[in-house]
Amino acid sequence: MHLTREEEKALEGELGPAVRKAYEILVALGDMFGAERLIPISGAHISGLSYRTLGDHGVHFIKTLSGARFRVPTTINPIGFDVCRWREMSISDEFYEKQTEVLDIFRRMGANPVCTCTPYHIHAPRRGEHLAYAESSAVVYANSILGAMTNREGGPSALAAAIAGKTPLYGMQVPENRKARCRVEVLFTPNHARCSALGLYLGATLGDAIPIIAFPERPDETCLKLMGAAMAASGSVPMFHVEGVTPEWKEAGEGEERMAVGVEDVEGYIESSLPPEVDAVVIGCPHLSPGELAALSRILPPKVRLPLFVFTSRWALESARDAVREMEMKGARVYADTCMVVSPFLSPYRRILTNSGKAYNYLRMRKFGGHDVWIADAETIARYLS
Amino acid sequence: MDCGRGDDSPISVLKGRGWGATVEGVVVKCGSPVSFLGDVSPAEGRVVEGECAGLEIAGRVFVFPSGKGSTVGSYSVYGLRYHGRAPLAMVTERPDPVVLVGAVMADIPVVYGIPNELLRDGDKVRVRGSEGLVEIPGVKTIDVATACLWDGTHILLLRRRDDAPSFPGRWSAVSGIVEEGETPLETAIREVREETGISLNPADMIREGTPVMVRERDVIWRVHPFLFKAAGQEVILDWENADFRWVSVEDLSGMPLVPMLLDVVRGLTGSRQPPSQASGTRSP
Numbered sequence: 001m002h003l004t005r006e007e008e009k010a011l012e013g014e015l016g017p018a019v020r021k022a023y024e025i026l027v028a029l030g031d032m033f034g035a036e037r038l039i040p041i042s043g044a045h046i047s048g049l050s051y052r053t054l055g056d057h058g059v060h061f062i063k064t065l066s067g068a069r070f071r072v073p074t075t076i077n078p079i080g081f082d083v084c085r086w087r088e089m090s091i092s093d094e095f096y097e098k099q100t101e102v103l104d105i106f107r108r109m110g111a112n113p114v115c116t117c118t119p120y121h122i123h124a125p126r127r128g129e130h131l132a133y134a135e136s137s138a139v140v141y142a143n144s145i146l147g148a149m150t151n152r153e154g155g156p157s158a159l160a161a162a163i164a165g166k167t168p169l170y171g172m173q174v175p176e177n178r179k180a181r182c183r184v185e186v187l188f189t190p191n192h193a194r195c196s197a198l199g200l201y202l203g204a205t206l207g208d209a210i211p212i213i214a215f216p217e218r219p220d221e222t223c224l225k226l227m228g229a230a231m232a233a234s235g236s237v238p239m240f241h242v243e244g245v246t247p248e249w250k251e252a253g254e255g256e257e258r259m260a261v262g263v264e265d266v267e268g269y270i271e272s273s274l275p276p277e278v279d280a281v282v283i284g285c286p287h288l289s290p291g292e293l294a295a296l297s298r299i300l301p302p303k304v305r306l307p308l309f310v311f312t313s314r315w316a317l318e319s320a321r322d323a324v325r326e327m328e329m330k331g332a333r334v335y336a337d338t339c340m341v342v343s344p345f346l347s348p349y350r351r352i353l354t355n356s357g358k359a360y361n362y363l364r365m366r367k368f369g370g371h372d373v374w375i376a377d378a379e380t381i382a383r384y385l386s
Numbered sequence: 387m388d389c390g391r392g393d394d395s396p397i398s399v400l401k402g403r404g405w406g407a408t409v410e411g412v413v414v415k416c417g418s419p420v421s422f423l424g425d426v427s428p429a430e431g432r433v434v435e436g437e438c439a440g441l442e443i444a445g446r447v448f449v450f451p452s453g454k455g456s457t458v459g460s461y462s463v464y465g466l467r468y469h470g471r472a473p474l475a476m477v478t479e480r481p482d483p484v485v486l487v488g489a490v491m492a493d494i495p496v497v498y499g500i501p502n503e504l505l506r507d508g509d510k511v512r513v514r515g516s517e518g519l520v521e522i523p524g525v526k527t528i529d530v531a532t533a534c535l536w537d538g539t540h541i542l543l544l545r546r547r548d549d550a551p552s553f554p555g556r557w558s559a560v561s562g563i564v565e566e567g568e569t570p571l572e573t574a575i576r577e578v579r580e581e582t583g584i585s586l587n588p589a590d591m592i593r594e595g596t597p598v599m600v601r602e603r604d605v606i607w608r609v610h611p612f613l614f615k616a617a618g619q620e621v622i623l624d625w626e627n628a629d630f631r632w633v634s635v636e637d638l639s640g641m642p643l644v645p646m647l648l649d650v651v652r653g654l655t656g657s658r659q660p661p662s663q664a665s666g667t668r669s670p
Contacts, residue, residue: 021491024405025490025491028405028486028490031403031405032403032481032486033483047458048457048458053423054458055428055461056468057461057462057464057468058461058464060464061461061464154484154487155458155460155461156457156488157483157487
């Protein structure tokens with residue numbers, strides 16, 4: 001890799017040990033991926049915030065970097081609880097203290113304190129902006145729906161990028177690598193449950209091959225958000241194109257491979273009938289936008305007959321106060337800051353109903369609780385809760 | 387008969403890419419990908435889940451095919467350092483960003499791109515992280531040229547004698563050790579003349595393959611494969627080989643072959659399907 005004089009100095013420690021370690025990480029990755037050089041980024045999003053996944057050693061590492069300040073606007077992933085309502089969520093005092101310590105460090109380093117997997121709702125990156133996003137659902141959304149440019153970073157590499165304000169030039173940072181390898185023809189018009197299921201199916205089938213997808217009718221943004229998140233969870237796709245819809249679709253080409261997806265291919269993820277009872281209903285993986293909160297509150301019955309947990313960012317919560325209040329009055333609990341997958345509070349709820357393919361993918365895994373999970377779209381869920 | 391080049395202290399140098407300092411230590415191997423988040427206990431410095439459960443990696447040169455799983459695994463690698471149970475170095479076959487980033491975080495030298503089969507449990511090695519080198523003192527690398535004579539559908543195989551010093555009784559293409567002052571191509575042409583009586587010149591070479599390395603006890607055979615066009619010339623065997631046969635690529639896999647020959651032949655003749663990037667029902 002060619003490094004500038006400034007970058008060499010940083011690598012030699014002239015800007016301190018934290019900046020040096022950040023550059024070491026970025027340059028090692030750049031070498032691995034054949035990057036010619038580092039490029040500046042305009043934003044970073046860091047994953048791996050939960051104390052449960054970091055452990056004391058993870059916190060220790062972050063502390064070794066805490067002398068540095070983030071050079072670019074930096075957001076952080078959700079954690080295991082709502083910072084205001086954590087006592088409702090089976091969180092011990094000790095866990096709360098340790099987690100808060102992590103958040104305080106990131107805040108001191110300059111991160112936006114809102115913990116969310118949907119930073120793009122708060123501040124939408126523009127087309128062509130170079131970013132370093134960890135959190136696969138945000139990567140896919142930013143690349144595909146906004147036309148920004150980010151690789152699927154890991155937590156530590158996004159952290160390093162935020163400190164350096166740079167990322168190595170490879171992968172999704174390079175326009176030629178963003179072309180489609182496979183054209184996918186979807187033979188049905190999906191509701192949101194099928195959008196989730198379609199994402200799970202495509203992720204598992206495509207591996208890391210970027211698709212260009214043709215739908216019979218234009219899908220809405222929530223569909224693409226759910227599909228993208230599920231695709232990112234079940235596979236390693238960094239982005240997708242949708243004919244006639246996403247910003248780069250015209251330049252994407254069609255790739256060499258062809259695939260058709262019928263309803264029968266995705267129905268395997270969706271039970272044809274729901275059980276009479278589940279233990280909890282969860283909506284908001286990824287976090288709901290203010291518009292999605294409003295839409296959900298409108299369709300819910302006056303009183304929900306089962307525990308309903310809704311997840312969003314604190315920013316969206318405050319932007320959609322009326323909708324949130326209405327949902328809480330109907331018996332829902334609307335939590336901010338929380339990742340339902342890493343949070344311990346869902347563990348007593350064995351049977352879960354959701355509209356999220358990503359949640360379906362993770363909550364069924366033994367390490368995230370081994371729950372039984374069903375997928376249905378929000379309208380079906382609303383009727384089910386009546 | 388060649389008695390070797392008389393090196394006092396043989397050493398093999400395996401070249402990949404890497405990061406970090408230079409260390410010397412003893413190899414422990416795991417044959418399957420390791421998830422640092424799920425499979426390794428940072429506090430114990432040991433693999434605790436999966437096929438290599440029980441393997442102690444603290445203070446060792448840990449050799450494994452690649453990492454797998456979450457990028458949070460990089461924090462687990464750091465955790466090994468935090469608990470004072472870090473491996474001395476890590477050597478992987480495939481490049482893996484989770485392992486690489488963890489190694490940089492934890493200041494553990496790491497080298498990737500090293501075929502794991504060239505290293506054995508218990509090997510004493512020197513790992514030069516930033517140069518991407520793994521050195522094995524005491525193991526000699528011997529260059530061998532292998533000539534595949536190809537008439538478009540069949541390849542000429544020779545059966546090694548049952549008392550041959552290596553791979554006795556197996557079928558191979560025409561091979562010989564590269565001698566001092568020779569290029570591998572010259573070796574290939576000479577060996578073909580010596581072992582089969584067929585005279586080739588460099589213009590008969592269709593293709594040169596990438597070298598393939600195989601470990602056998604304290605020797606690494608570095609095989610330089612060549613594809614030559616042949617046209618049914620008469621074969622006159624010398625004393626080194628017991629038999630010869632023209633074999634189609636499909637029939638090769640049914641015969642007892644020297645290691646790697648199948649891969650070498652397929653690579654040279656283009657009959658291997660490149661591995662697909664993704665599984666699933668995609669139409670070609």
